[in-house]
Amino acid sequence: MWDNVLMLIVVGVFSFLCWKITQNEPNTIKFYSKFLLYYLHGSLVGFFVWPVFLFNMKDTKNARIGAGLIKPVTKIIGIKWTFRNDKVIREDRGAVIVSNHQSSLDVLGMFQLWHIAKNMTAIAKKEIFYVWPFGLAAYLAGVVFIDRSKAKNAYDTLKVTSDVMVKQKTKIWLFPEGTRNKDYSNMLPFKKGAFTMAVAAQVPIIPAVFSPYYFINRKKHIFNKGHVIIQFLDPEPTTGLTEDDIPALIERVRTKMIAAYRDLEKEVLNDLPADYPYTTKGYLIMWHKIIYICIITLVTYILKQLFSETPNFIKFKSKFFVFYIWSSIIAIVLLPFFVFNPKNVKNSLFASQIVKHVTKILEVKWHLRNGKVLAEDRGAVVVSNHQSTIDILGMFNIWHVADKVAAIARKEIFYVWPFGLAAYLGGVVFIDRNNSKEAYKQLKVTSEVMIKNKTKIWLFPEGTRNKDFTKLLPFKKGAFNIAVAAQVPIIPVVFSPYYFINRDKNIFNKGHVIIQCLEPVPTEGLTMEDVPDLITRVRNTMDAVYKELSKEVLSALPPNYPLATVD
Structure with a gap:
């Protein structure tokens, strides 16, 4: 009896989850399921590739392979990415790329264009390293992890990284805001690490601006289909600049990025239909119903077989x-x-x-x-x-x-x-x-x-x-x-x-x-x-x-x- 009760509970819970995920209206389960899918796919790829990365550790080619395997998940999540002026990252030279940081989806955007930049790596906070197997795969792919709570150690790591950047003509991607910005109306103040690195190495800074994620609202649990434009601005030269010039350099780059961000905001919002985000209000469409019924039937059958006392x-x-x-x-x-x-x-x-x-x-x-x-x-x-x-x-x-x-x-x-x-x-x-x-x-x-x-x-x-x-x-x-x-x-x-x-x-x-x-x-x-x-x-x-x-x-x-x- 208890086996049947347990089976009914499992089927009931699973049915409820499927129903919530396939609804058109926003809800907590649907919202977090998209992020969960993204994280699970990244972990699965990390699971398979990191043993391969052991044979050529910390090579940026590993990152390109990993990015190529992870980026298809964007089709399931329903995000379209457009790149503008990406020719500036195609050039074979060392450079520091700085971009605004709105969500963990920024990384997915990076994955979409990693093959364009080719020889590129990223700087990330050390906490990400412990998110295994993704963190381990990222480390073996050349991602540099820094401890933001220890400025001196972080600075030493960035200095070594900048030396590699110049020697191997590698582009380094950083988020100068230092943390995710939940205010889509402006950018947070920039930290100076990326700019110090660029000036010390005398390499250009390439600003990259992600348009607002208008299709995501954490408070309302909205995660709709969306379109993101990644606009690359013309490189900002650092030749001849010294440490004294860094504050002015930061302000100049940040001002340009904010202006570009606001232009992109107007563009993506103006393109939205009048009834966005609920362009398909109502109950499940026919194909959703069919898929939903098939999944429930399959899961019910599997559970029935697992709990059966008869061998199968x-x-x-x-x-x-x-x-x-x-x-x-x-x-x-x-x-x-x-x-x-x-x-x-x-x-x-x-x-x-x-x-x-x-x-x-x-x-x-x-x-x-x-x-x-x-x-x-x-x-x-x-x-x-x-x-x-x-x-x-x-x-x-x-x-x-x-x-x-x-x-x-x-x-x-x-x-x-x-x-x-x-x-x-x-x-x-x-x-x-x-x-x-x-x-x-x-x-x-x-x-x-x-x-x-x-x-x-x-x-x-x-x-x-x-x-x-x-x-x-x-x-x-x-x-x-x-x-x-x-x-x-x-x-x-x-x-x-x-x-x-x-x-x-x-x-x-x-x-x-x-x-x-x-x-x-x-x-x-x-x-x-x-x-x-x-x-x-x-x-x-x-x-x-x-x-x-x-x-x-x-x-x-x-x-x-x-x-x-x-x-």
Whole structure:
């Protein structure tokens, strides 16, 4: 009953939100939804691009790429941008661009013309840096963050930036008002930082004036479609000027910008229809109604499937989806820290302790047996059976016992960013199974590190996921070659069958997994000729334990266990 009540509440809330967003009349939800969409799109782009930016950090080309990916959101928000006299920012030279600052949408306007200016960066307050992943992506794209509360540090940062501007012919964009101006009738007083920088570098100042955002009213929660003109004024030269000339320079530039702002204000307001902003008063138009009904129907269906007690495709996939999304979010948060100590197995240990908590949502209980063999401080090769991607979650739940562990994974996982990149920086070793020679070299290097640092290497000798829960697949010899070559013991680890998962029937119930650590198998004195016999011995032992665990977990199930896959 409570599941149905919860579903009705969720559908009701979602329906209400959709209704408010698709209304033509202004309202709080519709107003903030546009800003939310803008911020989410920027964060999503930041999420995907910042790992790429790592390869060429603080390059202004990164900013151009990021701007190009973010700017299309303007079509959804419903803003049209027009540029005038933009030829002044096309010139290949260093310059300081100063513009009025009315809203966070000013940044979206900048993104629209970044490809025109090409070699350009921006100055922003340091607080924006902490708005990750957007802030991190901005930093890696060359945006300079300053602490406005510490004038000396800010001045030193601007001085270094101005040196780069001259050397690399970079344009630097600043908002001299220092904060957003909520008074559309005038401009705030200008701070002198931008002008000091321009005079010190003897580069021109290019004033940029954004026309008023007449279509936005925070108090009335209005955010309509709108048109913004960005007017570039002729460059103001600073050649020959000194610090004493800065106050007059500020006043001169500000006066010109105010005059241009008022001209633009008259122009955009005169172009508005007589009944603006409610040119389409009334109820939802036909297409809004159709879209609204389709969305509500789809959401209702998905929620019904998720809360259903009967197995279904959506419910099944949603559990894996939660695991993947949670892992990706943790990867995004931790990646910047891993960069400072790359390929250290301690990174993986730290990450595992955070990721493992998702097991409570998936409702899988893990029980480790004989974990003392993993806890010993020595190099070893750990081999385990491989049934599902959930095996990784099992490893995360016992990683703290083994402490220093480096997992071996196929190279394809590396490209599943951000998880793959975080795994690489966390010490996971990726091998190309299609190139046995290179894979062997990589494993040889890894085995040397294993001996030196007393690290355990974890491999799945079956080589792929085993969909047959009745027995183990044949073992590949890579793990055993490493152990024999390094003369370190093999620690077999057996995961009990995932009786609660059945891909064919879309079943993913609550479950209990036993992770049984077997006694180490010594390899001292063995040679490569002994590897086949070693593989057979270890596999037979693991297979026997697997079948015993299968009987144990299945016999422990209650008689009314839902849809147990015991067949």
